[in-house]
Amino acid sequence: MMLRQAAKKALGLTSRQSTPCSVGISRSYHENVIDHYDNPRNVGSFDKNDPSIGTGLVGAPACGDVMKLQIKVDEKTGQIVDARFKTFGCGSAIASSSVATEWVKGKAMEEVLTIKNTEIAKHLSLPPVKLHCSMLAEDAIKAAVKDYKEKRLKTNGVGESSQA
């Protein structure tokens, strides 16, 4: 608990009486970002080798962030039933990926491909300098879906050849 307080202080997240996010001396995180940081949802990992899991692993070249987003897909319906993320980066990157995991749950794969980084950024009121974090989250979603589809192709290919 104390460590978290210390961490929050270090990141300058202690001020809850958030002044409107003006570019200047006091720049505070939006309450949504703080919320995702304090109450992280869906942190963790699935088994990469599980056929129903799609793993998206992306990185931001400028700041050296790494983001992993995993989706669990129902094979029959094609719906995403669960999601996990693990991100090493700034508060905005962590919040963006957390939001992403929340938004993909319960949706069809084709639908989540339409999630735009601008929506994530708007939800978190990200300042311009942090927009690339939301872009990273959008890329992570796409990468996870792509990975799942490729895995399915491989397994189907094997399945078909074994039937012959």
Added chain:
Amino acid sequence: MNKSKKLVASISTLLIRRRISHPSSSTLRCNPLAAISTNPQTDLNPVKTLAVSIRRLQFSGRAFSSESSDKRISSVCWNCGFSSDKAAFLFCDSCRSIQPVDDSVNYFQIFGLENKYELEGGSLEGKYKDWQKKLHPDLVHNKSQKERDYAADQSAKVTEACRTLTKRLSRAMYIMKLNGKNINEEETVTDPTLLMEMMELREAIAEADDSKELNQIQSQVQENLKQWSDSFADNFESQRFDEAVKCIRRMTYYEKACEEIVKKL
């Protein structure tokens, strides 16, 4: 009257020649031609106008030369007119006045280094201190506002130059930029091998319990940094710029990991 008009004409020709040969030159900040030709007071006092125009030209610290293909730079002190052929003319030793910042002077020139990635050890610190002894704003309190502004700008530039060249990663990025090779920082990295390695590295840092473990990881990362730095030097010299960019990416990740370790320690 005639003589000054002839002088104006010849200077105009030189200017035209200079502008044609250096279309992208940013040294001629204003348009002296316009000043000379459209100045309504030309007839009244041509000599004075000419003097003003010449002073405007010298404001940027660079004298024009009619030999357009001549690579020799000639810098002129705004205060005493002393002409120097140093690549980085930041300070006039003749009258001891600080010169305005010239954007065409790059960081390597400031430290008298060749435009290449590898540096001899310890060459930066000493020269940095020498420069600051001449340029620092604290030393120019009783000089004109103009010179105090120059001091602030030059001092800041020298500090930035030192900072950029000291660290391997920033030096690598700077030298790429200097050679016109811009690194696209927007594009998301998707290389699975690289990202897996970095993920594992960051996880190891997060899970490390004591400083001994962290120090171990740190020395490993430092070693990797050195290795990739050498690889960058090699690729850069051989003009394999795509490979060089990959090296920079790796170095960025390792640097970030180092920062995290330091935070934890």
